[in-house]
Amino acid sequence: MCGITGYIGDNKTTDILIDGLKRLEYRGYDSCGIAVVDAKNELYLRRVSGRVDALDKLVAGDPAKGPKSGVGHTRWATHGAPSEDNAHPHTDCTGRVVVVHNGIIENYLDLKEKLQAGGHKFKSETDTEVIAHLMEEKLKSLHVQEKAVRAEMLEPVFFEAFRRTVAELKGSFALSMVWASCPAMLLAARMHSPLVIGLGKGENFIASDVSAFLKFTKRVVFLNDGEMAAVRKDGVDYYDFKGKKTSKDAVTIQWDSTMAEKGGYKHFMLKEIHEQAESVENTLRGRLLPLGGDILKAETGLTTASMKGFAALQFVACGTAYHACLVGRFLFENFGIPAHADVASEFTDRAKLMHKDTLVVAISQSGETADTLFAVREAKAAGARVLAITNTVGSTLTREADYVLHTHCGPEIGVASTKAFLGQLAAIYLLAGHFAAARGILSSTEARRYAEDLLKVPRLIEETLAGEKEIAKVAEAFAASEHFLFISRHINYPIALEGALKIKEISYVHAEGYAAGEMKHGPIAIIYKGMPLLAVAPTGRALELMAGNVEEAKARGADVVAIVDAASRKTVKANRYIVLPDAPELFTPLLTVIPLQIFAYYVALAKKCDIDKPRNLAKSVTVR
């Protein structure tokens, strides 16, 4: 989500931190900053709203004097819009404790209230800033007299205060901390967010991933969840969260720096496909239990009362985000809540029919898609209220919507949307669960079961991803095909559309997604011998009909790849199978789309297409 760098040693600290941030910009690029402790143990903090190049210029015009340690951060906003005030590093009230953070502190509102009641003054809207103030409290509670002792004698106090701070944090975090009074030690901790230590000679590094420091060292130690590190220039000590020392082995990385940015994957698209369990987990985290309570109120503005009050939902979006809308429509209708879905560019007349009892749900990864923004403005003019589901904090869509639900997927670099789609689906399932529970459609027992099943999805996504090699083989078998059909029904019908869109975008071949029931009304005529047809057929209400559609397609020569689970495989008589783990019927789109993404990726790879930057396309479409 964000990029962290840390350095301690005798080389050019600011240059090393900024160089590392440039290499981590793919993780986030809305604001950035560094904090270093200079030769006089004073803090030098510089932050900008925007890219690392701007920070570089600022620092070059006014360099720090003799810095020996420091941290840097490039941000992808989750709490608080992109701005200089919200940029990391963040400091406490003394301005000497500094933190950079990647992740989400779930209990930050509780902590912030307590700290404010104790007199702490906050300067940003971020969740991260609580960590600096909490640290200040812990240092105070250890009765430290910074000026009375030598800096190195403060190290045990710094560590203990850090340990106590970390113990109070809930959520996901990779942290690195500097205390200007104790500049010979940097501290780091990890829980559900990556953090790696680079081991140099007379210098050491901290980073979100190895690409930040690979040109200085290839010897690294990966922190695990629940581990902390005390990093000095001549050595690193590792601890668990109770403060017990642990030993860790270093490994030598063979990647070059471009491979490292992509986490060793050949393309961002493949990396992002593999980040989907995390996207879902991050989007659900802290927002699901209890369903139907007012848990979304503080963050989104949506209350239980408002969820009860809307007469209908109207989803609007473009491209992949529109396919998420269609899943939303099926899901809400399944609960008996009226819902429609339209592509934003075809919404004009229907927009005029919106009124104050309609909740328009606008979905956009970027939050800047022109057609989606136009649709939102028209719907608002007609009196509707608008909920934005977006991955981009501070985007135009968030500023124009009445309610905002962020997906927490981190930046998506590949033009073909993958992890953002899964984040959008997770947000929709979250929302539908809250609506259904608030309206009494799900009893408390059913709501609990729904939430428990949804929380299992990230693990099922991991299991699905484990099938990558098998899916790649199937894709390679069809790499020369010029036409592809994708079919499904009900809540997986949008997944057939998405499968076809993915392959069109990155392989430039003709592909169509159809509601399977429509095949006999025309499209079946185009089937020829050997034509690849991908049928999404998990266990559920549509299975028998899907099995029939597969038979009909096969009888006309289609080479059918069925996306099934162990049970539905027995019913569907296809030529080839991709078998997914079992999941409750309603949640299957969160899994069935994954083999289609992988399939599209490997077809494009075999065709040697420019997968991350397909021809004629842009990541964000800001004109109509």
Ligand code: M6R
């Ligand atoms: O940023 P948005 O989610 O609003 O973008 C919408 C579409 O342009 C986008 O989903 C597009 O279809 C993707 N390239 C699909 O992979």
